[in-house]
Every structure is written in C-alpha cells, then in structure tokens.
Amino acid sequence: MNRRDFLASAAAFGAVAIWARPSRAAASRVAWREDRAAYPQGVASGDPDDRSVILWTRRPFEAGARHDLTLEVSRDADFSSVIASTRVPVLAAADWTCRALVGGLAPATVYWYRFTDDEGRGSRVGRTITAPSASDPRPVRFAFVSCQSVNEGAQNAYRRMIWEDERASADQRLAFVLHLGDFIYEVVEYPNEVPHRYARTVYDLGRVPDARKVANFHVPTNLAGYRHVYRAHIDDPDIQDARAHFPFVCIGDNHEFSWRGWQSFIKYPGSKVEPAQPLRVAANQAWWEYIPSRVRKASGAGLEQFRPPAVAKAPIETFDDHGFGTEPNNRAAVGSMTAYRAMRYGKHVDLILTDHHSYKAADPTDRAEAAALDSGEYPVLPQEWMEIVDGGRDYLGGKPRRRSRSATRPSPIFARMSPLSQCLAASRRHGSRIG
Ligand SMILES: [Fe+2]
Numbered sequence: 001m002n003r004r005d006f007l008a009s010a011a012a013f014g015a016v017a018i019w020a021r022p023s024r025a026a027a028s029r030v031a032w033r034e035d036r037a038a039y040p041q042g043v044a045s046g047d048p049d050d051r052s053v054i055l056w057t058r059r060p061f062e063a064g065a066r067h068d069l070t071l072e073v074s075r076d077a078d079f080s081s082v083i084a085s086t087r088v089p090v091l092a093a094a095d096w097t098c099r100a101l102v103g104g105l106a107p108a109t110v111y112w113y114r115f116t117d118d119e120g121r122g123s124r125v126g127r128t129i130t131a132p133s134a135s136d137p138r139p140v141r142f143a144f145v146s147c148q149s150v151n152e153g154a155q156n157a158y159r160r161m162i163w164e165d166e167r168a169s170a171d172q173r174l175a176f177v178l179h180l181g182d183f184i185y186e187v188v189e190y191p192n193e194v195p196h197r198y199a200r201t202v203y204d205l206g207r208v209p210d211a212r213k214v215a216n217f218h219v220p221t222n223l224a225g226y227r228h229v230y231r232a233h234i235d236d237p238d239i240q241d242a243r244a245h246f247p248f249v250c251i252g253d254n255h256e257f258s259w260r261g262w263q264s265f266i267k268y269p270g271s272k273v274e275p276a277q278p279l280r281v282a283a284n285q286a287w288w289e290y291i292p293s294r295v296r297k298a299s300g301a302g303l304e305q306f307r308p309p310a311v312a313k314a315p316i317e318t319f320d321d322h323g324f325g326t327e328p329n330n331r332a333a334v335g336s337m338t339a340y341r342a343m344r345y346g347k348h349v350d351l352i353l354t355d356h357h358s359y360k361a362a363d364p365t366d367r368a369e370a371a372a373l374d375s376g377e378y379p380v381l382p383q384e385w386m387e388i389v390d391g392g393r394d395y396l397g398g399k400p401r402r403r404s405r406s407a408t409r410p411s412p413i414f415a416r417m418s419p420l421s422q423c424l425a426a427s428r429r430h431g432s433r434i435g
Helices: 003-013 156-167 223-234 237-245 277-290 328-334 368-373 383-398 419-429
Strands: 017-019 043-046 053-058 066-074 082-091 097-103 110-116 126-129 142-145 176-179 212-214 217-219 248-250 341-345 349-353
Touching: 017 082, 043 110, 043 126, 043 237, 043 248, 053 066, 053 110, 053 126, 066 097, 082 097, 097 110, 126 237, 142 156, 156 237, 223 237, 223 277, 277 328
Parallel strands: 017 097, 142 176, 176 248
Antiparallel strands: 043 053, 053 097, 066 082, 066 110, 110 126, 212 217, 341 349
C-alpha cells in the first residue's frame, strides 16, 4: 500500500492519519518530559495490520473543550529515530481520550510512541508491533486473555506476561494480546459493603456515578458510569503496563454492556427484562473511547469522538428471523458501533472477531421449556444441548429427535466434580454471576 492508498482508506475509516517517512528518520526535537500524572490511564495501541496501527492515550485537561497533543513514533525507545510526528486532538467530548492511525510502517516491526502536550508534559513511552505481511510464513505468537475483574482480583497475569516476554528470544516474543471480552466488569462492588468474595479481597474502584444497585453490585446507568468503570480498570498498574507493552486486539463479551444483557436488553436477578437502548449506546461509546480499535461507528468518519445517536427507551416486541429486535431504537443503539471485524496476521492467521452479545437472541435457557434442564446447580448444559443450540435450525438436518436423551434424566451435577465447579455453584447460591 502506498501513501495515497493509505490516506484514501484512512479517510474512509475516518482516521487522524499520519504516514511514517523512514527515510527521513531523525532525533526528536520535542521537549518531552514524562509526567504520568497528566496521563493517568497511560497509553495503548490496537488492531495493528502490516502497515499501520492505532495509538491511544488520555490527557484530561481542566478547562476547554479541545487541546492538541504532539504524537511521535520512533524506531528506538529513546526517540533518536523518529519516523512520524503529528498533532492529534484530544476532546472533552471523548472524555479526553485520543486516537491516531499511523501508516507507512514496516511489517512485523517494533515501534515506540509517546504523546506530549504544549507544556512539554509527556505520556509514558508505549511500545507496539505491526502485523507480519500476508506472505510471512513464520508462526504467529499471541496471548489471549479475558474476564479481568479488577474489582475482585489482581491482574498479575499481565505482569508475568510482560516479564516472560522481555526475557524471551526474538522469535518467541508475543505479537499481540487478544482480549476476548469482559475488559471491564460493569458490576462493581464497594469494599465497605462487600469486603471479600470467593475469599478474595474486593478492591475499591471508587463510586460509580448515578449507579443502580443490583444485589451487591452497583451498575452504570449512563455514559459517566461506564467511563468511570473503564478508567478504574485501566488504572490497574498491570493492565496499564500491558497496554503500553503490547498491541491489543479486543472484542467485547457481556460485561462491556450488562451482566445478563444482550442487544439493548438488560435483565437482573429477580426483575423483568427491560429495554435499555440509551444504556447500550453509552456502553458502546465508552468502549470506543477506551479501546483503540478498527471498529466502525454509525456516526461516520472521525477518530476524534463517538457522536452517539439519539435513542429512546422503547419496548422491543417484534423480532426478525434471527431473534434480533426490529424496534428502531434497538437497531440504532446496537448499530451505533459495529465491533465484529477480521484481521490478518501473516500467512497463516485470519483472526475473525465475532460479537455474540450485541446480536444474539434471548437466552433459550430462560424459557419455561428449559426448566427441565435445570439441575438446580450452575447452569452448565449437557453436551447434546450445546450442540442443539449451536446447530440451531440446522441441527440434525432440521429434524431434531422428539426427546433429548438429556431430558429423560437429571442433568449432571457438575458441582460435585471439581473445586472449580463448587466455586461456580457457590456463585449461584450467592446470587449467580455468569462469566
Ligand atoms: Fe467474564
């Protein structure tokens, strides 16, 4: 891809795009001095391809609606070989988060980047890696992670990941971290109410603004709430260091929106299903602001801000053939961000990221006819039932047996089989919490 093609595709993507010029590499002339307090969530990079990557930071200012930062990309950690430099806007409307797409990079190459404000206050230095070219036959090494509840656990797996990566030989180092979802847990416990869970310490994530109390949890009800929860997770030093050390490729699971939510529906234990279109938009906006990625947003071009569509809370009562609610606000809310996408890593890896929770139908295990499956323990289903759910209308050629073998006898009680299952069963007794 040449510079003209890159700029054309970046414009379609809506990026603040800069094009590296390796032939003009020079030492930095920016008066950068690291001031991590000015960039409390550090830096991050996301969704690299073989020529470009998205770089991210957050620089909250006390006044004004827009400021500009200087972004530099270098081949060296000391910025003696800067190949790209540009001004990037940081907007209050995006919670002071900032993204830029840098192109013209070499494949499978490590780069370093940093942001500096006009007073010389600089972010920490970030490290990122481009993807290998599509013809590169070398194996691709990556780590996958998920379910990082900062509220209920230490994130030291990242510390170990960085520690091992820094000591690995060049061909054994990780190319990227694949995050399979639950980057946040929107269900926040307060230590003064719940000091321990699963015998673990509950860590203080502050108070979620405008929160709704659900069982022992406080959940966001608006954009301010989700932003708070993202910041609280990225404030974790291990998560923050990992984002500065590896490029991340992220897709959401359920907790980026709501514990038992799907589409624009929310449901909490002991209460009915509720439509929550504005909440879905708020969740999408906060994800877009805090996770640098090549997702598409309905508001069109621009990496500066999300520009949420106006949606109303309205009953969702009609569905298409796939169980997707046809109510216009549901369509607009879910469609405010399209997160599913595909990425290429060298000759052997096509990474197809699916977004199940945004589009799935209501959980079939909530239906009355599924009651026969309920063993009274954690809702783990027999293998045959999982195959039926996965196969959908095509299961057994569209002619399922009239009676499942599993329905003629109680489901296995997995809680008796392993310590993990006992833990899961305990979670049910204490107000179950899935994934
Ligand atoms: Fe999870």
